[in-house]
Amino acid sequence: MGILSAAFDSIGGVLADQWKDIITAGPFDEHVVVAPGIRKDSQNGRGANYGAEDILSNGSLIFVPENTAAFVFSQAGIEQVITTPGGFEYRDGEATVFDGWDRADKGIGRILLDQAASRIEFSGMSPDEKRVAFVNLREIRGLKFGTRGPLAYNDLFYGTDLEVYAYGSLSLRVTNPERFVRNFVPANVSSYSLDDPKARGQLLSEFLNSFIAAVNSLSANYRVSQLPSQTNALAATMTAESENAGTWPERFGIQLTSIAVENIEFSEDSRELVRQFSEKKMGVRAYEDVSQQAANVAAQQMIAEGVRDNGLGDGGGMLFGMNLASALNPQNASIPAHAATGTNLDNQIETVKKLKELLDAGVLTKAEFDTKKKEILGL
Structure with missing residues (x-):
């Protein structure tokens, strides 16, 4: 009874697998890298191709979408790779009575009998196995990453190692589909997505190792806050x-x-370190501003005392210029605001010297000279 059952199974399988197949790619989402080939078995309510999923007949069509590569697998591994988009006729499958070349070569009877005889030996199963899968050649985007622990970044601005966490996304592309299938995709897998943590675990681990090394190589030239703008580097x-x-x-x-x-965060310790650094820097800056103001006042007082006690001397007249003399109004001895209010100590001295010359020339009175001198020196 087992032999008769195998014979009936063989004949039924041979007849069911005579149909030519139309193979298209299964659905791709953003992170799918390998999608199984889908055999069309109906169209608008018509069609009845219910043969075996792993049998391809001669003359079957394989439709390859843009930016994909079609792989035909046999029991021996990769049989054929198709990287050009379009429809392709498959010629290395089982003979079928619906293929003109097969009929001319073997005849209908020979095709059916030979296949049935070979299947009986395997209890009604075909010794051939053919599968089609498609590899995504588009850029696979939006793969999220994040440093699992703090990353030490030697920021020269702060002069110390800062602990930071980095978060973002990466994109990659399959550049050699055959190498990708042979060396990365697990054996006998026709559906593979990088949404599966097991699928991208090795990639993310190696990516983070490279990312940490690359980030530290930029620390000599960029502050930690500039890293998001250096993604190309x-x-x-x-x-x-x-x-x-x-x-x-x-x-x-x-x-x-x-x-x-997308984001860089300081660890708690580094955040406190940056806060203290900023506070100290602001304190030093405020102290420097106050010290400079005090020094200016002291210098002005010393100059005023020196002028009061010693005058400008006869050599002061050599420093007068016609431009400043013409800028003074001889009627009221007014002085341009930018000269009277200038904060440059050298300019103040020069102005007082020129006022002294006007006093000596009789243009200004002693009272006018004293009044203007006090305005200039801020006394």
Whole structure:
């Protein structure tokens, strides 16, 4: 009874698998890298192709979408790779009575009998196995990452190592689909998504190692707050290294495309360190401003006392210029506001010297000279 059952199963399977197949790609979402081939078995209520999923007949059509690569797998592994978009006729499958070349080569009877005989040996199953899968060649975007622990960043502005956490996203692209399937995708898998933590776990670990090294290489030139604007430099540094993410093209056939740093946070200790640094810097700046003002007042007082006690001397007249003399109104001896209120000590001295010359020339009276001198020196 087992042989008869196998014979009936063989004949039924041969007849069911005579139909040519139309294979299309399964649905891709943003992070799917491998999608199974889907066999169309109906269209608008018509169609009745209910043969085996892992059998391809000669003359079957494989439709390859844009930016995808179609892989035909047999029991021996990768049989064929199609990277050009469009429809392709498959010629390495089982013979079928619906294919003109097969009928001309073997005839209908020979096709059916040979297949039935080979299946009986395997209890009604076909010894052939063919599967189709599609690899996504588009840029796979929005893969989130975050440093698991604090990252030490030597910020030269603060002059110390700061502990920071970095968060963002990365994108990558399959550049060599055959290498990707052979070296990265697990065996006998026709559906693979980087949403699965197991699928991207190794990639993220190696990415973070490269990211940390790249970030520290920028610390000599950029403050930690400037890192989000240096994503291109980070990506270039990471892809150029000889370890981790830099080895992906040769190992896995994938390339790191871009990085987006969305947020950088200080650890609690580093946040307190930055706060203390800012407070001290503000205190030093306020002290310097007060000290400078006090020094200016003291200098002005010393100059006023020196002029009061000693005058300007005869040599002061050599420093007068026609431009300033013409800027003074001889009628009321008014002085331009920018000269009288200038904060530059040298300018104050020059102005007083020129006023002294006007006093000696009889243009100003002694009382007018004394009044203007006090205004200039702030006495």
